[in-house]
Amino acid sequence: GHKENVYTLRHVPVPGAAPPVQIPAVAELSHTGFVIGRCGADLELTSGYVSRKHAQLQRTSTGWRVLDTSTNGLCVNGFKVRSQQLVDGDILSFEVPQTVGFGQKVQPVWDDKSHFRFRFC
Numbered sequence: 001g002h003k004e005n006v007y008t009l010r011h012v013p014v015p016g017a018a019p020p021v022q023i024p025a026v027a028e029l030s031h032t033g034f035v036i037g038r039c040g041a042d043l044e045l046t047s048g049y050v051s052r053k054h055a056q057l058q059r060t061s062t063g064w065r066v067l068d069t070s071t072n073g074l075c076v077n078g079f080k081v082r083s084q085q086l087v088d089g090d091i092l093s094f095e096v097p098q099t100v101g102f103g104q105k106v107q108p109v110w111d112d113k114s115h116f117r118f119r120f121c
Contacts, residue, residue, distance in 0.1 A: 007064060009036075009043060009118040012091060023116070032059035036094065037070075045116050050094055060085070064120070066092060090120045 009027045027043040034057040035041040038050055045054070051070035058065050064086045068074035075093040076084050086092075094116040 007120060009092065009120060012117040012119055027118075029057055029059075029064065032057075034058075036092075043118075045094055047094075047116060050116065054094055055092070057086075063087075070094075086120045088121050092118045092120060094118075 007029045009029065011023050011025050023045065024043065030042075034043070035053050035055070036043045036045065036050075036057070037054040038044065038046065038052045041053065049072050051072060054068075054070040054072070055074050056067045056069050058067065062085065066074065066076065066081070066084055066086055068082045073080050075081065076086070076090055078091075078093070
């Protein structure tokens with residue numbers, strides 16, 4: 001259960017690696033229009049791959065939706081998305097996606113080295 005429907009983004013550390021100090025362990029989704037990006041964003045990520053306003057989380061009648069507002073892309077559970085309703089446990093990734101396409105079918109390729117992964121919960 002969630003305390004008063006408060007959702008968070010929790011950093012998913014890379015196994016065996018120290019995370020960059022700039023990444024907060026937990027970010028509370030305190031308002032609709034929550035921005036993930038570089039300096040000045042609600043959740044700040046320092047990387048050349050992260051856009052100034054990389055993604056936005058919007059409150060909906062059924063929960064939260066993430067919108068890709070970047071040039072480099074956004075992955076949810078390994079798949080590149082432009083807009084997606086989030087469910088508890090989804091993993092958001094904010095680096096150059098390692099997704100490989102096979103014809104029309106796209107397969108996710110997990111990038112365990114990405115320091116910019118967060119679990120929505």
